[in-house]
Amino acid sequence: MLRRRALPLAVVGLFSFVVAACNSPTANEQLASLLSSSARCERPPGGAAPTGRGHPALTGHTTVPLAGMPFAVAVSGKGVVYVTQGHAGSAVRADLPSTVLSAPFAVGDLPSQVRIHPNGQTAYVSNQDAQTVTVVDVATNQAFATVPVPAGSTLTLGLSPEGDHLYALTDFYGVYVINTATRQVIDSIPSSATGSLLTGVAFHPLAPCMYIAARDEGAIRTVDLREDSVVHTDAVSGARIQNVAVSLDGRLLFATDIQRSKLLVRDLTTEGSTFLEYAIGSGQVRNAFDVAVTPDNSQVYVSTLADGKVYVLDRATRALVDSIVTGGSARYIGFSRTGAHAVIANEMGWVDFLYDDPHAASPVCLRPPAGTAPAGFGHPGLSRRDSVALDGTPFAVAVSPAGVVYVTQALAASAVRADLPSTTFSAPFPVGYLPSQVRMSPDGRTAYVSDQDAGTITFISVATNQAFGTAIVPEGSILTTGLSPDGSRLYALTDYYGVYVIDTATRQVIGQIPNAGTLLTGVAFHPFAPCMYVAARDEGTIRTVDLRNNTVVRTDAVTGARIQNVAVSRDGSVLFATDIERSKLLVRDLPSGSATFLEYPIGTPQRRNAFDVAVTPDNARVYVSTLADGKVYVLDRATRVVLDSVRTGGSARYIGFNASGTHAIVANEVGWVNFIH
Incomplete structure (x- = not known):
């Protein structure tokens, strides 16, 4: 057996060496070296632990x-x-x-x-x-x-x-x-x-x-x-x-x-x-x-x-x-x-x-501030209601600031495009299997389409309607996606694997929020605070996520509810949610931190009815789509009084507005798209 040269023993003058070494910049190293040469492993020496270090704060x-x-x-x-x-x-x-x-x-x-x-x-x-x-x-x-x-x-x-x-x-x-x-x-x-x-x-x-x-x-x-x-x-x-x-x-x-x-x-x-x-x-x-x-x-x-x-x-x-x-x-x-x-x-x-999270001591998402809704915008006048046929199960809608409309075709693995005020659709273009949601970047150049069971998000160039990249999530089906207000992060909400955080610049998954619940169907962002709201449908819960650290800071549960989607008012004061089980609109005050949801019936009180909720760009009205009634209900945002109902027929799914608020676009899974203006 090969042997290394044994370390020389040096026990003479140990006390004087230790005293002298304490004043040396390398005292610990010298002491450790001397102790090493003389120590018995059957009874090794104790000493002082290194100074100037800490342990994780766990915040x-x-x-x-x-x-x-x-x-x-x-x-x-x-x-x-x-x-x-x-x-x-x-x-x-x-x-x-x-x-x-x-x-x-x-x-x-x-x-x-x-x-x-x-x-x-x-x-x-x-x-x-x-x-x-x-x-x-x-x-x-x-x-x-x-x-x-x-x-x-x-x-x-x-x-x-x-x-x-x-x-x-x-x-x-x-x-x-x-x-x-x-x-x-x-x-x-x-x-x-x-x-x-x-x-x-x-x-x-x-x-x-x-x-x-x-x-x-x-x-x-x-x-x-x-x-x-x-x-x-x-x-x-x-x-x-x-x-x-x-x-x-x-x-x-x-x-x-x-x-x-x-x-x-x-x-x-x-x-x-x-x-x-x-x-x-x-x-x-x-x-x-x-x-x-x-x-x-x-x-x-x-x-x-x-x-x-x-x-x-x-x-x-x-x-x-x-x-x-x-x-x-x-x-x-x-x-x-x-x-x-x-x-x-x-x-x-x-x-x-x-x-140690420096944001832990400032839980802004527990009581986020209200502000002033953007000025100069409006809401659809409801005088014109055009219905444009579209096969392949129209499902999700996104509208760019320039008025480019994308509507996904869930069973056709494709999407179509319209350029407002025109309601004419392009030929379908591929966007990936089972496109469950579509979002537009704030600059309008890129669309992001989640492919539900493929576990991918397809990146589309809006200029050409061509796919140019894909982000892949490690596990699960992507039920919906959220895009941060600045467009830098995508949030892929899955069935049983929480939320994956994706950098839109690199198309890489950079984080995960595993404790967001299951069957995550709804997502919304606060307009003034770094807060995201995630609905776990069959749990009847909405979790509040602090986006500074991707941490769940609050969970709200509504007894008897199955929460399909969520939206935040443009002034940041109110959280809205649709209860698809009891066909209700749920409303919670955000700045007060209240745990109470007010409940407002939507249409006929049957199961699997109230689906999407969206706030008009002028913050004046709330739209709620319904699957069973075949209508979109329009409510006053402040009083929640029903102002009108738009008969769409079929089963109305997701709602989108153009930036100015003059047009609403409603995808209908039975085979058409409604343009309200």
């Missing part, structure tokens, strides 16, 4: 979708985040504080773990069954070398605190030691000493000691890195130990017991100490997974596979401080160097970013 939580089974996480000292995609042979990158993920880049098959060198220049990715470690240049995200591992599957990787050695932990072949400078295996620790199925690894911050977990044995072995030899074994009866971590002062060893969902804790400074056990979450089998200590040494994070949560415990007392709902199955956890951010990979298809 901000952003979920970013990521395909390919997000698994392992590493964060460099400069805030570069790598997340591996276990089933895609790739990884993605974010640069904190941004939570935007890069396009995937190749890192080798089955990337089971990733570590970043202390200098931040190189990342190391273990390729579980390929018997390799891929070496990646962080500056370019390009792999530039591979290190062969002689045998076995590499289940996880350890990187020494100095970054000079990698430790490849395998299934049945022990640990291989790799020199990071030469990229050569220079030593090994046989499985007869380490045990098998090595899933966890951690390093002591002050002593040359490594801790490795042999999962199904329920054992943690202590390795003296000066000789790469096992010097101590701890076994916990009934446990299967998944991962390990050491407190940043070197005093405590933490371990997750995935079998019994427990956190195990041992005092390292007391030789022969035993593990204390703390229950984590539901206590079911295959639950507690990763454990990580915050950079300020004050808290311990434990991820869970079954509970879909990350539990936050006080490091000293192990009291539960908080639990973060991630959903899915939370895997590995990483922290930024300062502790301001936590990053959690979730194998079900997303990454959670936790941080």
Whole structure:
């Protein structure tokens, strides 16, 4: 067996060296070096944790979708985040504080773990069954070398605190030691000493000691890195130990017991100490997974596979401080160097970013301000009501500022165009399968059509009526879409996967709001505040989302209702919603923060009737379409008195207005479009 040169012992004059070192800018490094040379791994020294660091405030939580089974996480000292995609042979990158993920880049098959060198220049990715470690240049995200591992599957990787050695932990072949400078295996620790199925690894911050977990044995072995030899074994009866971590002062060893969902804790400074056990979450089998200590040494994070949560415990007392709902199955956890951010990979298809949100203390969306509606606009005079035939199930409507009208044909995978004041339609043009909604950019140049069951949004050039790009959502059927008032973000509302946030410039999904409810059919935006309103139809709920952090800040439920769509008055004072179950218009005052919805009957009180709601550009009237009555009801916006009803026949779906308010366009699924002017 190859041996590295043992570190020289230096115990003479320890006290005087420590006193002198305390005045040095590199005191911690010098002290750690001296302690490393003399420490016994059976009883390593405790010390002081690094100062000037913190832990995530947990006021901000952003979920970013990521395909390919997000698994392992590493964060460099400069805030570069790598997340591996276990089933895609790739990884993605974010640069904190941004939570935007890069396009995937190749890192080798089955990337089971990733570590970043202390200098931040190189990342190391273990390729579980390929018997390799891929070496990646962080500056370019390009792999530039591979290190062969002689045998076995590499289940996880350890990187020494100095970054000079990698430790490849395998299934049945022990640990291989790799020199990071030469990229050569220079030593090994046989499985007869380490045990098998090595899933966890951690390093002591002050002593040359490594801790490795042999999962199904329920054992943690202590390795003296000066000789790469096992010097101590701890076994916990009934446990299967998944991962390990050491407190940043070197005093405590933490371990997750995935079998019994427990956190195990041992005092390292007391030789022969035993593990204390703390229950984590539901206590079911295959639950507690990763454990990580915050950079300020004050808290311990434990991820869970079954509970879909990350539990936050006080490091000293192990009291539960908080639990973060991630959903899915939370895997590995990483922290930024300062502790301001936590990053959690979730194998079900997303990454959670936790941080201090500066907007949390100003919950404007709970009581958004009212303002003055735009002046100089009107509403349709209702004197002319033209009906233009259109096959393919006319469904959604959008009107550009210049008066370009798009109407989707749900069962024809196409749309048509009219240029107001003309009511003549163009020939149909393809927009994607089952076009459930269409929105126009504020400049009128681009239309966005959601293709319901294809999980795509087609980007259309309005100048040519030709598709030029597609955005893809990871999961679900897109029931409707919202476009932010500035046109920079699309919000794809799905059946069972919440809301996906799409950057319209890059056509990339950059965020997810998973807790927005199910069967999301309605969306509206406040005209003066960064607030979005999302209707979960069959729950009878409307959730208020703060768009500064994509966080649900309020949920309103209406007993007995199924809420189809929502709209906000042009002065921002009133939220309107259609109850398709009881055919009612629901109205809530926004500036007061009232939780009460006033209810106004619409047409005949039958099921599946009131559908869309829209406010005229002058803020004077509210239009409500109906499926069963075959009418559009026109109400006074302030009093909710019915002023008129426009007989459309058939089943009136979505309503659109031109910018000046002279025209209303109503799609009718039975086979025509009504122009009201």
